[in-house]
Amino acid sequence: MPLADVGDLSWSWNIGADLQGLFAYHFMVNAFRAGTIVAIAAAVIGWFMVIRGESFVGHTLALVGFPGAAGATLLGVSATFGFFVFSIAAALIIALLPRGNSVRGFSEESAVVGTVQAAALASGFLFISLYHGFLNGVNALLFGSFLGVTDSQVLTLFVLGAAAVIILALTGRPLLFASIDGDVAAANGVPVRWLSSLFLVLLGVAAAEASQITGTLLVFALLVVPAATAQILTPHPLKSLALAVGLGLGITWAGLTAAYYSPYPVGFFITSFAFAAYLLVRIGQGHPWRRAFQHEAKQAPA
Amino acid sequence: MIAAPLNAAPGLLHMFSHPFIRYGFLAGTGVALACGLVGYFAVLRSQVFTGDALSHAAFTGALAALAFGFDARLGLFGVTVAVALGMGLLGARGRADDVVIGNVFAWLLGLGVFFLAIYTTRRSSGNGAAGPAVLFGSIFGLNAGSARLALILGLATAVVLLALARPLLFASVDEAVAAAQGVPVRIVGLVYLALIGLAAAEGAQVVGALLVLGLLAAPAAAAQRLVERPYAGLALSAGLALAAMWGGLTLSYAAPKLPPSFAIIALASAIYAAAALLPRLRRVVGQGGASPP
Numbered sequence: 194m195p196l197a198d199v200g201d202l203s204w205s206w207n208i209g210a211d212l213q214g215l216f217a218y219h220f221m222v223n224a225f226r227a228g229t230i231v232a233i234a235a236a237v238i239g240w241f242m243v244i245r246g247e248s249f250v251g252h253t254l255a256l257v258g259f260p261g262a263a264g265a266t267l268l269g270v271s272a273t274f275g276f277f278v279f280s281i282a283a284a285l286i287i288a289l290l291p292r293g294n295s296v297r298g299f300s301e302e303s304a305v306v307g308t309v310q311a312a313a314l315a316s317g318f319l320f321i322s323l324y325h326g327f328l329n330g331v332n333a334l335l336f337g338s339f340l341g342v343t344d345s346q347v348l349t350l351f352v353l354g355a356a357a358v359i360i361l362a363l364t365g366r367p368l369l370f371a372s373i374d375g376d377v378a379a380a381n382g383v384p385v386r387w388l389s390s391l392f393l394v395l396l397g398v399a400a401a402e403a404s405q406i407t408g409t410l411l412v413f414a415l416l417v418v419p420a421a422t423a424q425i426l427t428p429h430p431l432k433s434l435a436l437a438v439g440l441g442l443g444i445t446w447a448g449l450t451a452a453y454y455s456p457y458p459v460g461f462f463i464t465s466f467a468f469a470a471y472l473l474v475r476i477g478q479g480h481p482w483r484r485a486f487q488h489e490a491k492q493a494p495a
Numbered sequence: 496m497i498a499a500p501l502n503a504a505p506g507l508l509h510m511f512s513h514p515f516i517r518y519g520f521l522a523g524t525g526v527a528l529a530c531g532l533v534g535y536f537a538v539l540r541s542q543v544f545t546g547d548a549l550s551h552a553a554f555t556g557a558l559a560a561l562a563f564g565f566d567a568r569l570g571l572f573g574v575t576v577a578v579a580l581g582m583g584l585l586g587a588r589g590r591a592d593d594v595v596i597g598n599v600f601a602w603l604l605g606l607g608v609f610f611l612a613i614y615t616t617r618r619s620s621g622n623g624a625a626g627p628a629v630l631f632g633s634i635f636g637l638n639a640g641s642a643r644l645a646l647i648l649g650l651a652t653a654v655v656l657l658a659l660a661r662p663l664l665f666a667s668v669d670e671a672v673a674a675a676q677g678v679p680v681r682i683v684g685l686v687y688l689a690l691i692g693l694a695a696a697e698g699a700q701v702v703g704a705l706l707v708l709g710l711l712a713a714p715a716a717a718a719q720r721l722v723e724r725p726y727a728g729l730a731l732s733a734g735l736a737l738a739a740m741w742g743g744l745t746l747s748y749a750a751p752k753l754p755p756s757f758a759i760i761a762l763a764s765a766i767y768a769a770a771a772l773l774p775r776l777r778r779v780v781g782q783g784g785a786s787p788p
Contacts, residue, residue, distance in 0.1 A: 243594065248594055248597050249544075249597070252597065301538065301716055301719065301720075303538075303541060303543040303544055303712075304538045304543050304712040304713070304715065304716035304767075305712075305716065305767075306543075307543045307544070307546070307547060307708045307709065307711070307712035307713075308708075308709055308712050308713040308716065308763070308764050308767050309764075310547075310708060310709075311705070311706050311707075311708045311709025311710075311712070311713070311760050311763075311764070312709060312760060312761065312764040314631075314705045314706055314760075315631075315706050315709065315756060315757045315760035315761060315764075316757070316761075318627075318631045318703075318706075318754060318756065318757055319753065319754060319757040321627075322752075322754045322757075323752060331626065331627045331630070332608070332611070332626050332627075335630070336604070336605075336608040410601075410604050410705075411601050411604060411605055412601075413597045413598060413600075413601035414601050414602075414605070417594055417597055417598065417601075418598055418601075421594045421598070456612065456616055457609055457612045457613075458608045458609070458611075458612050460604075460605050460608050461605045461606065461608045461609040461612070462605075463605070464601050464602045464604070464605030464606075465602060465605055465606075467598070467601075467602070468598055468599075468601070468602035468605075471598050
C-alpha cells in the first residue's frame with residue numbers, strides 16, 4: 194500500500210492529529226506493540242545484566258542471533274524464530290562452558306569473544322549471500338526495522354518476553370543477592386551457579402527481543418542504556434528498575450515516532466535518544482567522563 | 496604453458512589470470528600482514544575491544560564520506576585514526592568502563608546507519624549494496640589502484656609496527672619498568688593506537704568493518720597459544736593471518752558461492768580453534784599411546 198494514501202505524513206506539531214496519523218496503519222500499531230513489549234523485557238533483564246557486568250555477553254548473544262535470523266530467512270522460516278533459537282542456544286553454550294580456568298587471563302578471553310563474534314557475523318553474511326536479493330534485509334537485521342511486524346510475531350514476543358520477566362520476578366531476590374556478592378550468597382545456600390546459568394538464558398531471550406527492534410548491532414541502546422542511566426539516577430533497586438522501564442519505553446516510543454515521520458532508520462533514532470539520555474544524566478553528575486577514567490585508572494593493576 | 500596432468504584443479508592454476516584475483520591477493524597480503532602484526536600486540540595488551548570499537552568507527556567514517564560525496568577511503572582512514580588518537584588522549588592510562596564504550600559505539604553505529612540512509616536516498620544510483628559492502632567487505636571489487644594503495648598502506652603499517660616492536664613489547668609486558676628505563680610509554684601507546692586504527696581501516700576494505708575483528712584477534716590468539724617467545728609469536732601471527740587470507744581467497748575462488756570475507760574469517764577462526772584444541776588433543780593421544788613417565 195503506498196504511504197501517500199494518508200495524504201499527510203509529516204509532523205505538524207498538532208499532537209492529536211499526529212498521534213492519530215501514527216496509528217492509522219496496522220503495521221505501525223504492531224510496531225508500537227512490539228516496541229513496548231521489547232522495551233519492558235529488555236530494560237528489566239538489562240538492569241540485572243548491568244549489575245552483573247555482563248554487557249558484552251548480551252552484545253555477543255545478540256550478534257549470534259544474526260546468523261540465526263539470516264539462516265531462518267534462507268530456510269523460509271520467520272526471522273524471529275532464528276533470533277530466539279540462536280540467542281538462547283548460545284546462552285546455553287556459554288552457561289555450560291567451564292569457567293574459572295583463567296590461566297591465560299582476560300586478554301585471551303576477549304580475543305576468543307572477538308573471534309566468535311566475527312565468525313557469527315561472517316556466517317550470517319554467508320547465509321545472506323546464499324539467499325539472493327536480500328541485501329536490504331541485511332540492514333534490517335543489523336540495524337533494526339519496524340516495518341512488517343506481524344500479529345503472530347507480536348504474540349511470540351509477548352509470550353517469551355512475559356515468560357522471561359515472570360521468571361526473573363520469581364528469582365529476582367536471590368539473583369540480586371548472588372549478583373552483588375556471589376561468595377556470601379553461596380555461603381547462604383543460594384544456588385549461584387544455577388542462577389547465573391538461568392539468567393544467561395533470560396539474557397538470550399532479551400537480546401533476541403531487542404534485536405527485532407534495534408537490530409543485532411544496536412541492542413546496547415535498549416539492553417544497557419536504560420538500566421545504566423537509571424542506576425546512575427538512583428541507588429534504590431526497585432526505583433531504578435522502574436525508572437529503567439520508563440526510560441526504555443520513552444526511548445522506544447520516541448524512536449518509532451521519529452522514524453515514522455522521517456526517512457531515516459529507526460536504529461539511528463533509538464541509539465541517538467538513548468545516548469542523549471545517558472549523556473544528559475552523566476553531565477548532570479559533574480565531570481563523569483573524567484571520573485570514570487580516574488576510577489578505572491585506580492582499579493587498573495599498576 | 497601449464498602442464499596438463501593436474502586436471503584436479505585446473506581452475507586454481509588459472510586463478511591468477513583473472514585481474515580481480517590478482518588485485519584481491521595484492522590487497523589481501525598487505526591487510527593480512529598489518530592485521531596479523533598489529534593484532535598480536537592487541538591481544539598481548541588486552542586491546543582487542545579497542546580494535547572492535549575502531550572497526551565500528553571505520554564503518555561510520557566510510558559511510559559519512561560517501562554521504563557527503565567524498566571517497567570512502569578518506570572517511571575510513573581519517574575517522575578511524577582520529578578516533579584512535581582521541582581514545583588514546585582521553586583514556587590517559589586507564590580505560591573507560593564497558594558501559595561507556597558500549598554506549599558510544601552503539602551510537603556511532605547508529606550514526607553510520609543514518610549516513611547510509613542519507614547516501615542511499617540522496618544518490619539514487621543503485622547503491623543499496625553500499626552498506627553491506629562496507630560492513631562485510633568487497634575484496635573482489637577492488638581495482639588496480641586501490642589494491643596497490645591497500646598493499647602499500649598495509650606494508651607501511653607493518654614496517655612502522657616492526658620498527659616500534661621492541662619498545663612496544665617492553666611497554667606491554669611491564670609498563671612501569673619500561674617507563675623507568677626511559678621508554679616513552681605514552682607516545683608508544685598512542686602510536687600503537689593509531690596503528691590499530693590503520694589496520695582496522697585497511698581490513699575494513701577487504702573483509703568489512705564487522706569482520707576485521709576476526710582477522711585482528713584470531714591469528715594473534717592462535718600464535719600466542721602455539722609459541723611462547725614474543726618475536727616468534729609475532730612472525731607466526733602474521734604468517735597465520737596470511738595463510739587465512741590466501742586460503743580464504745583461494746577457497747572463495749574455488750567455490751564462488753562462498754563470499755571471500757566469510758571464507759577468510761572462517762579459516763582464521765578454524766586456525767584459532769585448532770591451536771586451542773591442539774594441546775588437549777596431544778594429551779589425549781599421549782595418554783592413549785605411550786605410558787606416561
